[in-house]
Amino acid sequence: MTTPSSPDPAERLAAAFVTLADTLRTDFDVIDLMRRLAGHCVDLLDVAGAGAMIAGPDGKLELAASSDDTMRALEQYELDIDAGPCLSAYHHNDITEVRDLDHPEQHWTDLAARARTHGYAAVHAIPMRREDQIIGVLNLYSTAPGPLSLVDQQRGQALADVATIATLQHRTLAAHATHTGQLQTAFTTRLIIEQAKGILTERHSITSNQAFDLIRRYARHHQLKIADLAHDITTGTRTLPHPAQTHRKPHRPR
């Protein structure tokens, strides 16, 4: 997949952030988000494979996305045996690394051997969390042994953070149904109504409340939408008579 990408690494990273933070789309889908997260990790970090596991409603981790089939198989194996760095990172809520799969420090020799046969030399599992909420784990596999570089660690964490925020945000906004077009129309409408009010107050020496009343009454009388009438007023295609010529304003002593 090619996306228009800036040569500036900072802008590319920021662009990745923005695509991950775009949670208010109607077609938003957590699996799709995790797929993009995995893709950005392989693209922007010095890792060969990336995958994401997300906790289901029961708190059990499930495979959400993998950058390739090998990653998928390894991650699925971890979930099947219910052990490994990714699960450890999730349960301990902390980054868990196997820096050299030839010498796994813990009891993950079988998993390590499988990863080695696919050419991987190290695993880095980053919990996806926001404050006290942990939603899953980002798993990164590299072909060279050793820890993640500081830069990659920070970038990986930042990408995981944004994906986490996006997921949490989406969960809270899932029922939201305002679309781009509605939003733009609503703001344009308000903008031109205010301008039209200003035009009428100046032209007829009336207050803004009187100007709005005039717009509303005229629209109702001529069966126009307020927004369309306001637009006509701002473009000068329609001029409204002074309110005194259409209605006698009742005198209201204060």
Added chain:
Amino acid sequence: MTASPVSPVPTGPTGPLLAALREQGGTSTVCAWLMAALPTIDGAALTVFTAGSRIVVATAGIGGDQAEDLQITVGEGPCLDAVRSAQPVLADDLADAAARQRWPRYAPQAVAAGFPAAFAFPVLLDGEVIAVMNLFRDTPGPLSRDEQTETLLYTAAAAALLTDDVTAGGSETGARLDPSVAHLQEATGIVMVQAGVDADAALHLIRRYAFDHARPPADIVVDILARDLRFGPTP
């Protein structure tokens, strides 16, 4: 009235930031809160882009109205690039050669106006750019990764806050606007008649008058609405 296509924002446990921003006054305060969260930033402005117009719905600190006016006048700048590309635009140093090449008219004027660093983050809804969150700094230098992450949190929240404004507005009368933002538009209508110009030109007259007299545009708006200040016909 036909049923509004806009459903209300669900209440209940929401993201802590969004909940806090809603409590603190929503869209109109988002820039002030973002600025407070980013100590190195000296100004922020949120501009909504619609098919035919644009509207600065919130500002705090330096840069906001001036950068907006400059970009309309010269037709280029980081904010406009962010709208076109749907990607963040990070102008660490508007005085450097790359920036001057990219924005030959905007960059030198932005530096002269006192904001030599400008960062523009698109606010997306449904995959489309609906607004841009602009950040300004009075000294050059990059925006740290933490600051970028923080800004993204706020831009995502801003999208939700803007949809709140749509829900809160009437179906016939459009989105809810902060009174100061609405008053600027009303003043624009007044100046359109006084000066005999279109909306963009009227807005430019108001802003330029404010900069020329080193006064906040909001003050000028008060004077225009009170008819203490009038703009004569523009030749």
